[in-house]
Amino acid sequence: MSENKNKKNNSRYIRYLLLVSAALWVLWPISIMVEEGFRVDIGPLFSGRGASFVGEFFQGQGGIKFSPIEYQKALRIEAYPRLLVNSVIIAVSSVLVAILAGLPAGFTLAMYKFRGKAFITYALLAMRTISPFAVLLPFFLIYGRLGLFDTYQGMAFVYLIINLPIITMMMRGFFKDIPKEIFEAAFMSGASDSYILRKVALPLALPGLAAAAVFAFVGTWNEFFYALFLTGAVTKTVSRGVWSGFSESIESFKILEFDELNAGGTLAIIPAVILSLAVQRYLARGITLGAAE
Amino acid sequence: MRVPYLFLVPALVIIFLALIGPVFQSFLLSLSEFSLVNPSQTPVGFQNYISLLSDSVFWRAIQVTLLLVFGSVFLEFIVGIFLALLITSSGQRARTWFSSIFVIPIAIAPIVTGVLWSPNSFFDDLNTLLYYGLSLGTYIDTSKPFTYYSIIVLSDAWIWAPLFMLVTVAVIRSIPKEQIEAAEVMGASSFTKFQKITFPAIIASPAIVVTLLLRTADAFRMFEVPYSWNFWLGQDSQLGAPVDTVSVLMWKMFSSTLYDFPIAQITAMAILLLAVTLTTCALVLRRSSSLLD
Amino acid sequence: MSSVTLKKVSKRFTNSDVDAVSQVDLEIENKEFLVILGPSGSGKSSLLRLIAGLEEASNGEVYFGNDLMNDISPRERDISMVFQNFALFPNMTVYENIAFPIRASGKDSTNLDSEVKKIASMLQIESLLDRKPGELSGGEQQRVSLGRAIIKKPKVFLMDEPLSNLDASLRSELRTEIKKLHEELGITFIYVTHDQTEAMSMADRIALIKDGKLLQVDKPDVLYNNPNHSWIGSFLGMPAMNLVNSSDLGDSISTKKGTTVVGIRPENITVSSGNSKLTGSVISTEYLGDSQILNVKIANSVVKVKVPNDSKFSVGTDVNLDFSDGDLRFFSDDGKTVR
Incomplete structure (x- = not known):
């Protein structure tokens, strides 16, 4: 009996050890970024090309001090607040448009069987999965012609590629989660589709709508590719801004401002992490558009 | 029942403007000779595809992409199952805390992940620890191809293993409790239970298959992490560098359009990549039992 | 207020190779209370949903009155x-639930408030009008849902197993009320259930359905006493009709030509000391409270006999069974009644 108990205890310790190691694997790189943001040093101790930058940390001669200066710099010099505002404006307006279009579409996909349903579902899946390069050039040319380059409207529209499939398919799932008899009762009461959507479906799926909107917002916040090509000085977003602080410095042969990059990265991920944790129950539905259910 | 087709109109308009239209134009561009400097389009048939398919730089990028795709999807699948097993076998409180920690990487912008796992952040720290802290006199040389391919695979798995964890946890939860209890009554060991009940259920689950498919499609367009490695390795101006995935190659070609690069070749490459996307999406739609209900 | 007519109605769901509802002809009269009765998976709910229009018929026609639906x-x-x-x-x-059909369909709502209150008092839920459904018991919720259904005074009132989620005492209470509701409203009721007690106690007529096919549509007593299929005999009644191979009965009973199975209800058999048509030995007894059941072995068959609850029979003893020939029912090979 006691031997059995020991065995059980041992396996519990092993399990906790594994859990903690896994947590370490997740958190270590993040914590290094956060911590490096607080560091001012003469350069990386080790660079990618080997020991060319051997620091003097362990030789005890210093060269590193901890200070919030990089964070302050990121917030000031990198115009982080501006990036933040840009990201919020673009993401919020894009998500709102996606809700206006995706809510009725998601409702119809959840409620009805009709010809063309497979086509729409397939198109939304393709939209989510497509390589940006397959649409980038037309966007580039048309935006150039219409003057939408580096504008909020232009970016909000381009991010519908991310947000429309998310909102439509997630809402479809949330509507599907409601017992279908509730809708059938409403249909037989003589209610129109828009009445049912407004008075029955939406109130019941409101928490879901909030989750879908937050998930879409984070997706837009984190997006880098379209931002790299279609934003400029005016609408530069957080994820683009964090990076370009670095890459532009390479191009102009400045010294690598790695600590600044780390500070900026930390600031960029904080809202995304908090929001994602708030909707973590729906992450899988959001990423797979409900296909993995 | 009468389908409210009007409800689909806004979504359809967006699908046509943001997806089908641009894709169609990309396809037309890929059949012509075109550059930004000289924007007149001359039809050249499949010439762009032919020259692409006979270009060793393109094939090299394909190889790199395939290596990274299968490496990372396989790794995140395995790690995801491992995490799911850890999570489902823990108590309520540990489960809540650790699954919240494990999903954090999904929330982090991929470009920031490129920074997190860079030689100058994580490996700078790790190497300092290995070389000086533990006085091992050795360090991880991130400039070696095997090492940096592994790191890219690792960082992609770092982001996406939690997705497999989430899906797998749902699958494990859906296994009838009686099955496991019956096995326990019959004296099955944990390993036997995993081998005979849990693992077959995971493998047979359409949710897992669909997640694998979507992740594969996503990995094919993998951009941010290999893109950042171009900078860490100082290869950003070299066409066909060792970490050039198809997407990174397209970015390099695009950036050099300033020098009158045959831009239509990029769209040809994008269209080829699109074929992968469309096929995978069709498979997802076919395998997902619930998406068209 | 309308009659409902189904003509050769079939429904086959996609990804299925059998009809869920197959070639159903059914005429439901105006103001009738028709119960569709069948075991689970028999297609009874599908049939109701076809009448409702929630499913589209693959074949056939649905009429309300003379209007094709x-x-x-x-x-x-x-x-x-x-x-x-x-x-x-x-x-x-x-309150909002009950008022929903009027508000949603944009009908004249001048008397809505008094209408809602009238219905609420009819269903004894006046005191609950401000509550949300989540705060109500199952029985109260079903009363609300009845209220929501009657406020718009429909032509046809459909019910899909409305009492199946309630416990037994509530069920019999609501049964009476639904029956009363039917009389007060004077509209056509179509009621789906798998519970024969519900069907028997409420129906004007019962439509018995199995494997998507209508077997018999008749008044409850006709269905019980004169089933046109041996399966109906075995489905209705607790315990069900005895079905005995005629070869097990020997020559003591005269059967109609073509009969292979003879049916008789357990309550129509008596244990007699004198006259006997059959003799067998008791193999077990089941005490039911108000009565008890003897299982009597006759040749290769077991016959159930309903006897008073105070009679004593010990297992193994031989008993003489008597019955009137008029209670015998005759079925052929394919289960159909031989007339």
């Missing part, structure tokens, strides 16, 4: 439906 959406069919899981709107109060 096939292309009319459930919205315009002027029907109400009550569901097994109540299907109330959880975000609305009881």
Whole structure:
């Protein structure tokens, strides 16, 4: 009996050890970024090309001090607040448009069987999965012609590629989660589709709508590719801004401002992490558009 | 029942403007000779595809992409199952805390992940620890191809293993409790239970298959992490560098359009990549039992 | 107020190779209370949903009165439906739930308030009007859902196992009330259930369905006493009709030509000391409270006999069974009644 108990205890310790190691694997790189943001040093101790930058940390001669200066710099010099505002404006307006279009579409996909349903579902899946390069050039040319380059409207529209499939398919799932008899009762009461959507479906799926909107917002916040090509000085977003602080410095042969990059990265991920944790129950539905259910 | 087709109109308009239209134009561009400097389009048939398919730089990028795709999807699948097993076998409180920690990487912008796992952040720290802290006199040389391919695979798995964890946890939860209890009554060991009940259920689950498919499609367009490695390795101006995935190659070609690069070749490459996307999406739609209900 | 007529109605779901509802002909009279009775998976709910318009018929026609309904959406069919899981709107109060059909269809709502209150008092839920469905018991929820269904005075009132989620005492209480409701409203009721007690106690006529096919549509007593199929005999009644191979009965009983199976209800058999048509030995007894059942072995068959609860029979003893020939029912090979 006691031997059995020991065995059980041992396996519990092993399990906790594994859990903690896994947590370490997740958190270590993040914590290094956060911590490096607080560091001012003469350069990386080790660079990618080997020991060319051997620091003097362990030789005890210093060269590193901890200070919030990089964070302050990121917030000031990198115009982080501006990036933040840009990201919020673009993401919020894009998500709102996606809700206006995706809510009725998601409702119809959840409620009805009709010809063309497979086509729409397939198109939304393709939209989510497509390589940006397959649409980038037309966007580039048309935006150039219409003057939408580096504008909020232009970016909000381009991010519908991310947000429309998310909102439509997630809402479809949330509507599907409601017992279908509730809708059938409403249909037989003589209610129109828009009445049912407004008075029955939406109130019941409101928490879901909030989750879908937050998930879409984070997706837009984190997006880098379209931002790299279609934003400029005016609408530069957080994820683009964090990076370009670095890459532009390479191009102009400045010294690598790695600590600044780390500070900026930390600031960029904080809202995304908090929001994602708030909707973590729906992450899988959001990423797979409900296909993995 | 009468389908409210009007409800689909806004979504359809967006699908046509943001997806089908641009894709169609990309396809037309890929059949012509075109550059930004000289924007007149001359039809050249499949010439762009032919020259692409006979270009060793393109094939090299394909190889790199395939290596990274299968490496990372396989790794995140395995790690995801491992995490799911850890999570489902823990108590309520540990489960809540650790699954919240494990999903954090999904929330982090991929470009920031490129920074997190860079030689100058994580490996700078790790190497300092290995070389000086533990006085091992050795360090991880991130400039070696095997090492940096592994790191890219690792960082992609770092982001996406939690997705497999989430899906797998749902699958494990859906296994009838009686099955496991019956096995326990019959004296099955944990390993036997995993081998005979849990693992077959995971493998047979359409949710897992669909997640694998979507992740594969996503990995094919993998951009941010290999893109950042171009900078860490100082290869950003070299066409066909060792970490050039198809997407990174397209970015390099695009950036050099300033020098009158045959831009239509990029769209040809994008269209080829699109074929992968469309096929995978069709498979997802076919395998997902619930998406068209 | 309308009759409902089904003509050769079939439904086959996609991804299925059998008809869920197959070639159903059914005429439901105006103001009738028709119960569709069948075991689970028999297609009874599908049949109701076809009448409602929630499913489209693969074949055949549905008429309300003389109007073809096939292309009319459930919205315009002027029907109400009550569901097994109540299907109330959880975000609305009881009042709003009951008022919903009037508000949603944009009908004249001048008397809405008094109408809602009248219905609420009829269903004894006046005191609950401000509550949300989540705060109500199952029985109360189903009363609300009845209220929501009757406020718009539909032509046809459909019910899909409305009592199946309730416990036994509530069920019999609501049974009486639904029956009363039918009399007060004077509209056509179509009621789906798998529970024969419900069917027997409420129906004007019962439509018995199995494997998507209508077997018999008749008044409850006709269905019980003169089933036109041996399966109906074995489905109705507790315990069910005895079905005995005629070869096990020997020559003591005269059967009609073509009979292979003879049926008799357990309550129509008596244990007699004198006259006997059959003799067998008791193999077990089941005490039912108000009565008891003897299982009597006769040749290769076991016959159930309903006897008073105070009679004593010990296992193994031989008993003489008597019955009147008029209670015998004769079935052929394919289960059909031999007339």
